[in-house]
Amino acid sequence: MKNVVLIICFSLLTACGGSGSSDPAPVDNDAASTPPDNTAPVDNDAASTPPDNTAPVDNDVASTPPDNTAPVDNDVASTPPDNTAPDNTITDRFDFIVQSEPTNLLDSQVDVELEGAFQRLADELNETYGLPDRKVTIILRDCGAINAFYDAVNSEVIMCRELLADTVRWGISQVLDDELGTLYGVYAFLYTFSHELGHTFVDHYNIPVSIGMSEQLADEIGAILMLRNDITREDALAVFEGGAYLGSHPTAYLDIHPTPANRYIDLFCLAYGAYPQLANEDNVLILATVAEFANQGRDCGPFYVSALDATESYFAPYLK
Numbered sequence: 001m002k003n004v005v006l007i008i009c010f011s012l013l014t015a016c017g018g019s020g021s022s023d024p025a026p027v028d029n030d031a032a033s034t035p036p037d038n039t040a041p042v043d044n045d046a047a048s049t050p051p052d053n054t055a056p057v058d059n060d061v062a063s064t065p066p067d068n069t070a071p072v073d074n075d076v077a078s079t080p081p082d083n084t085a086p087d088n089t090i091t092d093r094f095d096f097i098v099q100s101e102p103t104n105l106l107d108s109q110v111d112v113e114l115e116g117a118f119q120r121l122a123d124e125l126n127e128t129y130g131l132p133d134r135k136v137t138i139i140l141r142d143c144g145a146i147n148a149f150y151d152a153v154n155s156e157v158i159m160c161r162e163l164l165a166d167t168v169r170w171g172i173s174q175v176l177d178d179e180l181g182t183l184y185g186v187y188a189f190l191y192t193f194s195h196e197l198g199h200t201f202v203d204h205y206n207i208p209v210s211i212g213m214s215e216q217l218a219d220e221i222g223a224i225l226m227l228r229n230d231i232t233r234e235d236a237l238a239v240f241e242g243g244a245y246l247g248s249h250p251t252a253y254l255d256i257h258p259t260p261a262n263r264y265i266d267l268f269c270l271a272y273g274a275y276p277q278l279a280n281e282d283n284v285l286i287l288a289t290v291a292e293f294a295n296q297g298r299d300c301g302p303f304y305v306s307a308l309d310a311t312e313s314y315f316a317p318y319l320k
């Protein structure tokens, strides 16, 4: 997702109430100085503090969509594969498309900005990754819960607007500077989207994975999507902030996701391995984590390279 982080951040900085600066301030000393906290009450996936009157956050991979009253239909693909196409086009016959549902959460101008950012994101995905069997619909929705998920039945990535509000609230809570906090929140939201793309590609590319490892693999592919090539500071920070956000939200005891601490450590190591200059950030949590990796003698370079190699092998047949 080359440049995607910047594209969407610039759009959403304005949308989220920041100044829209294209030159983010240096990372604050107080940035995310609180390490992932596992002591809060057990809650579900995306956030420990859902908004008022919303249902608890659900898990993010939806084998079942939120309003799954209709029976599962195996013929759900609205555009069935066309088997008459030549073999050399088989890996790219469908597109990512964006669908923005009506909102009561964002004002119309902000929502237009959000939809536009996701449209550019979809354009970039379509330029890079083929879809062999079905389209993927990226839906912006007022879900009534803080969440994001991939619906394999309908081939939909659902991004709840409540999640964006929550990641921005979380980002602002990490620092004194609201604009910088908004940027952190947008980074975390973007990473969460990338995680859902991880599930999407596992499904569409038939990547073998056991149920028990599916969340870990989605985390890894989601990170590599941001860290594949021409890696920028923003790419690395987005993966880091995604890990810090997810790492600060406890999961239920029987949750299928890795523990928050494990998610944070793995995502940090991927970002740090891909972009060692992360160690130069003036950020307490980053520096503490870098020091801990050094103390443990753990090298994130090979960790990143192995994840990159694996993901590239999954993607190879479908890259444009």
Ligand SMILES: [Zn+2]
Residues within 6 Å of the ligand: 060, 061, 195, 196, 199, 215, 218
């Ligand atoms: Zn997931």
